[in-house]
Amino acid sequence: MTQITLPRPDDWHLHLRDGAMLEGIAPESARHFARAIIMPNLVPPIVTGAQAAAYRERIITVAGDSFTPLMTLYLTEDTDPADVVAAHRDGIITAVKLYPAGATTNSASGVTNFDKVRPVLDAMAEAGIPLCCHGEVTDHDIDIFDREAVFIDRVLDPIRRATPGLRVVMEHITTADAVAYVQSQPENLGATITTHHLVINRNHILVGGIKPHYYCLPVAKRESHRLALVQAATSGDARFFLGTDSAPHTDDAKENACGCAGCFTATNTLSILAHVFDAAGALDKLEGFASRNGPAFYRLPVNADTIKLEKTDAPVPYPAKIDTGAGPVTVFDPGFPLHWAVTQA
């Protein structure tokens, strides 16, 4: 196959930030994607329906009408169940995001005592509002490479047993353990997989010198886990769908003695995904992963317009950096030339 036409894809996990960064990077997503689940981990975080509505307006101003931001609320121990339900009923929010306190970038206001958010989770189950999870424990005695697997046993499975009607998305899964857990559960559990976790393993970060632009959370694991992710993404199982977790940080924040976590993949994600699916002999599964499975989980229509990718002899050019008013942001380098170009979007 040398060309493929898909319903316009959506990104079910995206960081757009705010201010000059938002202005600089929003077009990178709006060019190819119709909708995205917008992460609420601003500083300070988006915790109320009113804040989500205002943030949505700021995004639409920059990204234009053809891109629909699907907003989320950042779950804290003080979140008011009534505000969540009202924001969802009024069409302001699509989901709620759980960050274990301290797990990742801008997560200080996240949850420590999961019993305290039980009333919110119960109200969400009742109203059919999905919970998106950053699935890592933060206990100091748990090795960073084990934090996702331990989260499933200690946090996620107990939450889902306590509130069985809750619809949950395990975000940016990185392990064979997460793949197996999702496969073992009913349809009310889904998982997003990022572009970069389909491409890199932990050697890419650490061998031959530390590569700050490959550092993200959850951190990439060993190769067997990456292969499990590729298998899940290309399997056709509708519980797995694209959430790029494209997470821009300026180069000075990444190339730093204490570098920020996050890979910026919005610009070249579709070319990379086509490469990965082509290499796996599964180009026919890209449509499900990028365009159909996410809407099915979120109970939204598949986009009516289309996007076309074509295989090219010459490598597809893309900028090494996006210059934003906040500073330059390095675009994820998959480490191989890309030969799938988006030719109609």
Ligand SMILES: NC(=O)N[C@@H](CC(=O)O)C(=O)O
């Ligand atoms: N993925 C990351 O490494 N970073 C994200 C936060 C997140 O999604 O955990 C960010 O906001 O920069």
Ligand SMILES: [Zn+2]
């Ligand atoms: Zn996260």
Ligand SMILES: [Zn+2]
């Ligand atoms: Zn993220």
